[in-house]
Amino acid sequence: MHIRKLLLPTLLALALSACRSTLDTVPLRVTSETATTRTIEHTFGTTxxxxAPQRVIALGEEGLLADLLDAGITPLASIVNLPDYLPALIAPQEVAGVELYSSSTSVSLERLAALEPDVIIGTAFFVDRIGYAKLSQIAPTIAVAxxxxxxxxxxxxxxxxxxDEATSKVAAFEAALQAARSQLGSAVDASVAAIYPGNSVAVFTDRPRTVPWLLRQLGVSLHPDGSEEGLSLRDGRAFISLERLDLLSGTQLFLLQNDSVEGEADSLAEVSANPLWQQIPAVQAGRVTVLDRLGYPGFRGVNALLQDLMEALNSCRITKSPAMFAGLSL
Structure with missing residues (x-):
């Protein structure tokens, strides 16, 4: 990793993009198709x-962008968290010529229209936020959910x-997941947390974050698990005080950090130097793994994350980013 600095608007973008919509969604499904068209039922109706779309706009951040690339489609444009700093799993040559817009700012509908797309595909959250009716005036618009x-x-x-391709690849992933779960066996536990700028500590217990969700799929028990008294969870995340670091009682600790956020490295260094941090069981045992919380986009990201989680769970050594975390008391 390389340390990068962001201004406050981009930091706010990270918070916004992690939000969950209260929109009632339905899974996208194909209801019929001909040689030239495909009819899709999705959250906003039937489209x-x-x-065989040739000019696609993607409105689902890095995850949807990665999935489209894996499907052999290079979109005309895509919204992402950080236009200047894509995750390593998305190679620069894959997005050569793709217009990248920050998901934190208002997307220019005029610019999207000027690209003359033949289809717009997005996650239900972003399609709803930008406006399904407005997008549909530009091109047929569908939403994954x-x-x-x-x-x-x-x-x-x-x-x-x-x-058919998706079914085959998902089946292969599920087989790998089952094999990994069998390899781990039972009685495996962990904690998942992040330290944000301002020394804000958050714990994660489940989706929509991929790391706690995948750990649960592996049969790993999470501590905390969300049932603890006084834990104010929202979308699988709760902020805690330093005095409640005792909640991080798992034998393995996964920290979800990102070295592009201004002030985050300083906060991590300060919190990790706190005596209360040193009392965390995983810290004392040297079983702390730092993962890039924006570094595992889409289906390719889930596959890579499965490998990284298994490596960490099968290892007794501390894992950390050499650039950002060297010398920290993790």
Missing amino acids: EIPA GENEVENYAQTLAALGLA
């Missing part, structure tokens, strides 16, 4: 799109006529 990255991938490929 007919070209059977999976409960996790695997479901989003399957829905995206189904919309593109690649359902």
